[in-house]
Amino acid sequence: MPDRLADLRNQFNRADQEKKRQIGEYLYSRPARWVSRQEIVGAFDIDESGVSRHIDGLHEAGYLQTKYIDDQRYVQWDGRGAGGIRYWVREATPPQLWAAGSELRPLFSLDSLGGAYVPTLLFGILILIGFFSGIVTVVVVYLPSNSALGVTATDMVFLTGIVTMMAAVFLLIIPVARLLDIALQKIVVWSLRLVKEENKEK
Structure with missing residues (x-):
């Protein structure tokens, strides 16, 4: 198990921190990808205030990066995560080119x-x-x-x-x-x- 994910699970190991761990694992499995707060709300069936509280805690603990686009909050795992080579390819690819590829891939x-x-x-x-x-x-x-x-x-x-x-x-x-x-x-x-x-x- 990668050390960062193990650290997260050990740090938030109480029963009442299960959702926080799950959100961290969710973002860990999607490295180098900005995930909107709304997506997390839909994935875990938690209200926005609850999601905000969990990602605030993860961000303060140093596991997440965060940014705002048009007043919408986005977060991503801070580091390689579970991405392997995909993470490094995305890191080396210009954002405009990656975005264009993301739009073309569904086709x-x-x-x-x-x-x-x-x-x-x-x-x-x-x-x-x-x-x-x-x-x-x-x-x-x-x-x-x-x-x-x-x-x-x-x-x-x-x-x-x-x-x-x-x-x-x-x-x-x-x-x-x-x-x-x-x-x-x-x-x-x-x-x-x-x-x-x-x-x-x-």
Whole structure:
């Protein structure tokens, strides 16, 4: 158990401090993320004054950071928390870029993409592989032997070309897969409705 979380649990170990511990654990599991007071109210079903009292105590004990945006209070765990590499990536990413990514991520979820999720995922992976192989190709070209580990620049160009073509194929598949998914959903809904109507008539 990380020392900071253990310290929190030891410091607020009384039965009447259970909610305070739970709020601390909740924020610990969401490092490098500003959480609004309203979100905590909804998560723990406590009134705003109760939440304010708990986060005040955690802030005074040095476990939380706090800020106000448009008179709305936000808090976050002060430190790495349970974030691991995600915490350090977020720390190194400019806030504007992270915010833009946060807005775009829901657009690439399984719920929003449906049947196009797998082609989109494969397209993204192939783009990354193509980008990496392109960099390796440039490095190999500038080597005196024009090869590395038996792989020549020509081999790398060929590989990059194949990866690029596969990515292009998946890019074409994405809208087709999404349209098929939508059509299948409508067919299923229509079939269920038809069955219900037939059962009512009986």
